[in-house]
Amino acid sequence: MASSNSRFIISIVGSLVGCCVAIIVLAIVLPIGIINSLPPEYCYSTQHLKYLPAGSTIALRKTYGLGRFELFNETGHGDKIENFKFNASSIVGTMKYRSWAIPYRIDLMNAEQKGSAEGRGASFSIGQQVSLHECRNDTTSEFTVLGRISQTNVFEFWKRTYEVYDATTTNKIATVEDKFGINEPFVARTPEGVVVAEFQQITWQLQETWRLSVKYDMPNFDMRSLLILVSVISYNRN
Structure with a gap:
């Protein structure tokens, strides 16, 4: 009888401890999730990121959280990451992955973190x-x-393999392959085989950083689609 009572008490105590742990976890996770799901302040232009001429270089440096980046204009500093300045004055945009939003969202915002363009996931x-x-x-x-x-x-x-479509959503304008375990640039290639841009993940000073280099001048190609794709790939990889 005594051993039966002991097991019952241990079971009750274990259940109480489990409930307390669950409550503590929820108290921490839920507020973070709610904040994560909040949209930015609309509507602010990101048109300056729509057309990037050949030779342009945008560096995306990861901030706190998956799929979140600061975007820097590093045009003129070459392709070597150690030459990039990452000055506050060169920030041209920010990106936020809202995984708790329904459906999930990827916000492409201006330097003041005010929103304009976004990707909406299909669940x-x-x-x-x-x-x-x-x-x-x-x-x-x-x-x-x-x-x-x-x-x-x-x-x-x-x-x-990712396919990028224009505003018609039916006209494919580029294909990008993510080859596992191969450290080489991602290539955005048109259906005709033209390389529009390359982007590559680089770890710099313990921060995940991506370099987007525009290789071909295409005024009608919206580069914001590739910037959002970087966030998608980064989130999937992590």
Whole structure:
């Protein structure tokens, strides 16, 4: 009888401890999740990131949290990361991955962290689907479509393939392959084989950093789709 009572007491104490731990975890995680899901202040332009001429270099340096970056204009400093300045004056945008939002969001904002462009994830799709939108004050509809990023549903063990579409969401403008375990630049290539841009992950001073280099002058190519794609790839890899 005594051993039975002891087991009962231990069971009760264990349950109470488990409940206390769960409450503490929820008390910490829930506020973080709620803050994470809050949208930025709309509508502020990111048109300066839409067209980047050949030779432009944008560095994306990771901040706190998955898929979150500060964007720096490092044009003219070459391709070597050690030559980049990362000055506050060269910040041209910020990016925030809101994984708790429904559907999840990727905010591409200006240097003051005020929002304009965003990627919206499709929760129930075969392969990852991200629709791209922009908040506009000069249109009858507050949000207009920028394009779409689609991860192909062809299952391959050694790579992911992403397709980028323009504002029609049906006209493919680039394909990017993420080859697992291969440290080489990602190449954004048009259906005709033209290399529009390259971007590569580099660890610099213990911070995840990406370098986006524009290789071909295409005024009609919205580079914001590739910047959002960097956040998608970074989140998937981590």
